Amino acid sequence: MRPHVSNPFRLATLPIAIGAACLPVAAQAYVGPGAGLTAIGTLIALVAAVLLAIVGFVWYPMKRMMRNRAERQDTRTAGAGGEGRRE
Numbered sequence: 001m002r003p004h005v006s007n008p009f010r011l012a013t014l015p016i017a018i019g020a021a022c023l024p025v026a027a028q029a030y031v032g033p034g035a036g037l038t039a040i041g042t043l044i045a046l047v048a049a050v051l052l053a054i055v056g057f058v059w060y061p062m063k064r065m066m067r068n069r070a071e072r073q074d075t076r077t078a079g080a081g082g083e084g085r086r087e
Contacts (some may be wrong), residue, residue, distance in 0.1 A: 044064075
């Protein structure tokens with residue numbers, strides 16, 4: 001004979017089932033044009049802000065790195081040409 005093992009999820013099953021039974025099958029609601037355009041505009045602004053933040057965190061350090069690399073390259077080529085200081 002097996003000992004009885006209590007399932008911890010069994011206790012939560014009844015409230016979840018009752019809550020699911022109380023939920024409506026379909027929500028029939030009207031969203032006016034003002035509220036709908038506001039929601040769409042807010043969503044677009046949020047996505048644009050996230051994308052611009054990512055671009056800012058990636059682009060500006062890369063831009064600085066490329067500028068520093070170009071400056072080092074310029075100092076190397078200027079010194080190697082023999083056109084430096086003449087005495």
